[in-house]
Each structure stands twice: as C-alpha cells, then as structure tokens.
Amino acid sequence: MSLTTVLYIVLAAVIAFVxxxxxxxYKTSKHTGTFILPVLRFLAVFSLLLLLLNPKVTSRQYQNLRPTLNIIADNSASIEYAKQGDQVQGLINRIAKNTNLNKKFDIQYYSFSDGLHPLDSLTFNKPETNIVKTLKTVNQLYKNKVAPVILITDGNQTYGSNYEFYTSNQQVYTVAVGDTLRYDDIKISRINVNAYTNLNNKFPVEVFVQYDGDKPVQKTLTIRQKNTLLFQKQFRFSAQQNSRKIQFYLPANSVGIHHYTCAIATLDNEKNTVNNRKPFIVEVLDEQAKILVLSTINHPDIGMIKRSIETHKQRKVVIEKELNKDIQFKDYQLVILYQPTSKFDKVFKKLKENTTNYFIITGTKTDWKFLNNAQAVFSKKNISTFENYSAALNTGYDEYLVEDIGFSKLPPLEDYFGDISFSVPHKILLYQKIANFNTQNPLLATFTMKARRGAVLFGENSWKWRMLTKVENRSFEKFDTFFNKLIQYLSSEKRASQLEIRYNPFVYANGTMVI
Structure with a gap:
C-alpha cells in the first residue's frame, strides 16, 4: 500500500470523527447509551469513505528455490561399443556425490536413446539415438523454468534432425565421451544419375566427393560394373579444395538393370571407410521412339530437329505439313508442334482425346490468340512486338540431369514480347534473359498433366544454337546430347508397374546397415 493511500485513509478517519x-x-445526556451513537456514526462514515478509496493490500512472500539441473546420459549401444560405459557411469556417480552441486541445484537424472527417459539404470544397449528429440522434451518439461542440461554423449545420432543446428531454450553443457579426436576422411557424399536410359546411349553421371583433412592428397575415383572398370581418374584434394563435382558419361550397351559401384581410394589410416563406396543402378531400355513434327511453314529449325534427334539410332523423326490428314497419334511417342496457328485446330482437338506427349515451339509466325484458346496449359499476353531472348540455365532444375553447354553464349531466340503464365505444375529449365537482364519468365519449361508430359520453347532459331556449339567444340555432340535428353524425357512413358525406392543408408559402427 502506497503512502498516498495511507494518508487518504487517515484523512477519512478525521472526516468521520468530525x-x-x-x-x-454538543449534546449532553446522562444515559450511557448515548456514547454508542457517535461511535456508530463514525464507523458508518469511515466505512463509506474507505469503500470510495478502495485501498489494495499486497502481500509478498519470498521463497528461495534451487534451479533444476538435468543430467542426461546417453544409453545407446555406441557407448558400449566404444567401451565408454564405465566412464559415463562414473561421471554420474561423481555428480551425485558432489555436495556443493546438490546444495545449489535440484538435480534430476535422465537417460536417452530414442527419446528422454527417467534414469533407472544404464544398459547401453539401445539401438537408436535422437538427441534433438531429447532436448525438445526437456524444453517442454521445463518451459517456464531455468533448467540447464549436462548432456553426456558420444555425439553419434541415428535419427532426427541435425543437433548441430538445433537451438535449445535451456543452456546445454556437453560432456563428450569416447574418441573425440578428429580424423581425416574422404567420402562420396552424393551421386546424381538418371534412373533410366536408352540402349546405345551414353548417360551422364555426377559424383560429389568431399575431403575432410589438412594435408594435400591425390586419390583415384573409379566406376566398376562387377569386375569391369568403366571409369578411372585421379583428383587432388586439400584443405582449401575439399570438395569436387565430377561429371562423366557411361555407355549403355545392353538392355536390363545394371548395378554400378563408385569408389574413392581410402586415405592412410582412415577410420571410416564405409563412405568411400556408393552403389547406383541404371535401367537400360530398348525403346524405338517415333517422333512426329507438325508444321505449316518451312524453317531451318525443323531440319535441325530431325538431324539432332536422329543422331540417336533408336529414334526416327517424321515431318508432316498436311495437318488435315488422319494422323494416328498413338503411333508416336512424342509430337512436336512447331509454331502453331489456327490450322492446328484439328490437331489440338485430337491431342485432347489421348495422352500423347507433346512439345510446342513458338516464334514469330505463332498465332498466340489461337494458341491461348486451343490449350489450357499456358498462356501469353503478347503485344505485336518481337523480342530477342537469350538463355539462362536454371541450376535448380531437377527432372533430369542437365549440363550447361554454354547457354549464356548462345544466340538469342526470337518470339513475341509478353508475360507467360502456367496453369499446370511446371518446371523451368531455361529462363529468358533480355539484354543481359535476367527475368523470371521461362524460355524452356517442362510440365506434367496427369499421365502426360510436355514442354514448350518460347522462341525460334534454335538451329543457331546447334551451329554455334559446332563452331565452339568442332562437334554437334554437346547440343545433340542436351536436346536428346529433353526428347528422351518427353518421349518416355511413365512406368506404373515398377516400384522404385531410394534411400540413404546409415551404417552403424558394428557394420549393421539401417535404412
């Protein structure tokens, strides 16, 4: 109660007395009962004034509480494997016998493996370790309290998020047990490869190798199929150049599922050699693909398309300019529509009746008003102005592996200027670039619509791309490989009969592989 309130109460008592x-x-009486009336009057007036003042009385109680200290011990099998069980138990016993700690803290003991558990006894036989889940449970138990954590662990986690990037609400003090020395290591961190390829084709492989060490080393990367060596090359690694992205091509000479093993040579005295090898699988298919090209105009792009696609022995291109014929789309794996106009009306109606994959290429002869109405995949708000569009590769494209053939140096394609929008799921392979300014509009994009795959290239004169790659590399191979991978993706039929499971295996210290 404040001093002001006390003064007001005293003033109220004075007013009531007056x-x-x-x-x-001023009244005099011999009766003793007359003294009761002024007392009652005083109490009545004082009580009324006291109610008007409405004073508040605050009571404070102070209690000395000890903060909670959580001792959490790793109960997983890796502790026993590293022969650190006695050390963990000894640490807990020393904490329990420490008088000063027990006076300052309310000590709670827990064990953890797949989660947090009250500590009864440590067996060191649990197969799972989830450190992040354990710390999250502590945060929930002591949400509004100060409860620091002493975490006794070897740091080997088999499940859950990476604890290195987890921030706990409680202060965590880690006691590391086991071998805490840092050893040099080299590993294959990831392999990118297309799951399917065609017979007599060369398929790309992308391998990421990571080195954790200080001394410069030179190690050999090999690719084997059973006992046959398919690829071998040496690479240098150092503390500064500690990772490499290695790209190469392997031949597909026979039909079937082929198993490959990628391996990097081990370091001297390397402790973990399991991650030096990684297998991968590629299925080789014998598919004779027929591609139909429809166009009402003559253009160098059409000849380029035929020559580039037919560099692959398994593909044949048919060019058709008579669009009123009874075309059997089911006989083709892919239909390429070059610069559609209103003459393509019958073609689009037939395409709506089946699930044939198609590839649309637009340009200066395209009737955009018709094209916007003929299909519901994409649209373009064009104006009657042409624009030159250079290409910028989208490195995040993940439908299949794409190699940069020098897109930034290729001549621009020509098309109507305008904004592009898609109404179905799509992924941009190449972005439009206008006068060295990057845009978010697609130049080349692929899309999926139920059982159908498709693509659209917003620009003509791609024949110049093929010619320039020939001049730069003395071969059409780079462009033809890029273009044929797109054709392979578009002409491939989805395989509903096969179940494919991809996973990154975790190999436990005793050699057991856990999926």
Whole structure:
C-alpha cells in the first residue's frame, strides 16, 4: 500500500470523527447509551469513505528455490561399443556425490536413446539415438523454468534432425565421451544419375566427393560394373579444395538393370571407410521412339530437329505439313508442334482425346490468340512486338540431369514480347534473359498433366544454337546430347508397374546397415 493511500485513509478517519462530533458531541445526556451513537456514526462514515478509496493490500512472500539441473546420459549401444560405459557411469556417480552441486541445484537424472527417459539404470544397449528429440522434451518439461542440461554423449545420432543446428531454450553443457579426436576422411557424399536410359546411349553421371583433412592428397575415383572398370581418374584434394563435382558419361550397351559401384581410394589410416563406396543402378531400355513434327511453314529449325534427334539410332523423326490428314497419334511417342496457328485446330482437338506427349515451339509466325484458346496449359499476353531472348540455365532444375553447354553464349531466340503464365505444375529449365537482364519468365519449361508430359520453347532459331556449339567444340555432340535428353524425357512413358525406392543408408559402427 502506497503512502498516498495511507494518508487518504487517515484523512477519512478525521472526516468521520468530525462528522460524528458535530452531530453528537454538543449534546449532553446522562444515559450511557448515548456514547454508542457517535461511535456508530463514525464507523458508518469511515466505512463509506474507505469503500470510495478502495485501498489494495499486497502481500509478498519470498521463497528461495534451487534451479533444476538435468543430467542426461546417453544409453545407446555406441557407448558400449566404444567401451565408454564405465566412464559415463562414473561421471554420474561423481555428480551425485558432489555436495556443493546438490546444495545449489535440484538435480534430476535422465537417460536417452530414442527419446528422454527417467534414469533407472544404464544398459547401453539401445539401438537408436535422437538427441534433438531429447532436448525438445526437456524444453517442454521445463518451459517456464531455468533448467540447464549436462548432456553426456558420444555425439553419434541415428535419427532426427541435425543437433548441430538445433537451438535449445535451456543452456546445454556437453560432456563428450569416447574418441573425440578428429580424423581425416574422404567420402562420396552424393551421386546424381538418371534412373533410366536408352540402349546405345551414353548417360551422364555426377559424383560429389568431399575431403575432410589438412594435408594435400591425390586419390583415384573409379566406376566398376562387377569386375569391369568403366571409369578411372585421379583428383587432388586439400584443405582449401575439399570438395569436387565430377561429371562423366557411361555407355549403355545392353538392355536390363545394371548395378554400378563408385569408389574413392581410402586415405592412410582412415577410420571410416564405409563412405568411400556408393552403389547406383541404371535401367537400360530398348525403346524405338517415333517422333512426329507438325508444321505449316518451312524453317531451318525443323531440319535441325530431325538431324539432332536422329543422331540417336533408336529414334526416327517424321515431318508432316498436311495437318488435315488422319494422323494416328498413338503411333508416336512424342509430337512436336512447331509454331502453331489456327490450322492446328484439328490437331489440338485430337491431342485432347489421348495422352500423347507433346512439345510446342513458338516464334514469330505463332498465332498466340489461337494458341491461348486451343490449350489450357499456358498462356501469353503478347503485344505485336518481337523480342530477342537469350538463355539462362536454371541450376535448380531437377527432372533430369542437365549440363550447361554454354547457354549464356548462345544466340538469342526470337518470339513475341509478353508475360507467360502456367496453369499446370511446371518446371523451368531455361529462363529468358533480355539484354543481359535476367527475368523470371521461362524460355524452356517442362510440365506434367496427369499421365502426360510436355514442354514448350518460347522462341525460334534454335538451329543457331546447334551451329554455334559446332563452331565452339568442332562437334554437334554437346547440343545433340542436351536436346536428346529433353526428347528422351518427353518421349518416355511413365512406368506404373515398377516400384522404385531410394534411400540413404546409415551404417552403424558394428557394420549393421539401417535404412
């Protein structure tokens, strides 16, 4: 209660006394009962004034509480494998016997493996370790309290998020047990490869190798199929150049599922050699693909398309300019529509009746008003102005592996200027670039619509791309490989009969592989 409130209460008592005195004080009486009336008047007036003041009385109680200290011990099998069980148990016993700690803290003991558990006894036989889940449970138990954690662990986690990037609400003090020395290591971190390829084709492989060490080393990367060596090359690694992205091509000479093993040579005295090898699988298919090209105009792009696609022995291109014929789309794996106009009306109606994959290429002869109405995949708000569009590779494209053939140096394609929008799921392979300014509009994009795959290239004169790669590399191979991978993706039929499971295996210290 504040001093001001106390003064007001005293003033109220004075006012009540004065009121009682002026009403009853001047009267004289021999009866003793007359003294009760002024007292009652005083109490009545004082109580009324006290209610008007409404004073509040605050009571404070102070209690000395000890903060909680959580001792959490790793109960997983890796502790026993590293022969650190006695050390963990010894640490807990020393904490329990420490008088100063027990006076300052309310010590709680827990064990953890797949989660947090009250500590009864440590067996060191649990197969799972989830450190992040354990710390999250502690945060929930002591949400509004100060409860620091002493975490006794070897740091080997088999499940859950990476604890290196987890921030706990409680202060965590880690006691590392086991071998805490840092050893040099080299490993294959990831392999990117297309799951399917065609017979007599060369398929790309992308391998990521990571080195964790200080001394410069030179190690050999090999690819084997059973006992046959398919690829071998040496690479240098150092503390500064500690990772490499290695790209190469392997031949597909026979039909079937082929198993490959990628391996990097081990370091001297390397502790973990399991991650030096990684297998991968590629299925080789014998598919004779027929591609139909429809166009009402003559253009160098059409000849380029035929020559580039037919560099692959398993593909044949048919060019058709008579669009009113009864075309059997089911006989083709892919239909390429070059610069559609209103003459393509019958073609689009037939395409709606089946699930044939198609590839649309637009340009200066395209009737955009018709094209926007003929299909519901994409649209373009064009104006009657042409624009030159250079290409910028989208490195995040993940439908299949794409190699940069020098897109930034290729001549621009020509098309109507305008914004492009898609109404179905799509992925941009190449972005439009106008006068060295990158845009978010697609130049080349692929899309999926139920059982159908498709693509659209917003620009003509791609024949110049093929010619320039020939000049730069003395071969059409780079462009033809890029273009044929797109054709392979578009002409491939989805395989509903096969179940494919991809996973990164975790190999436990005793050699057991856990999926």
């Amino acid at each position: 009121a009682a005195f002026f009403q009853y004080g």
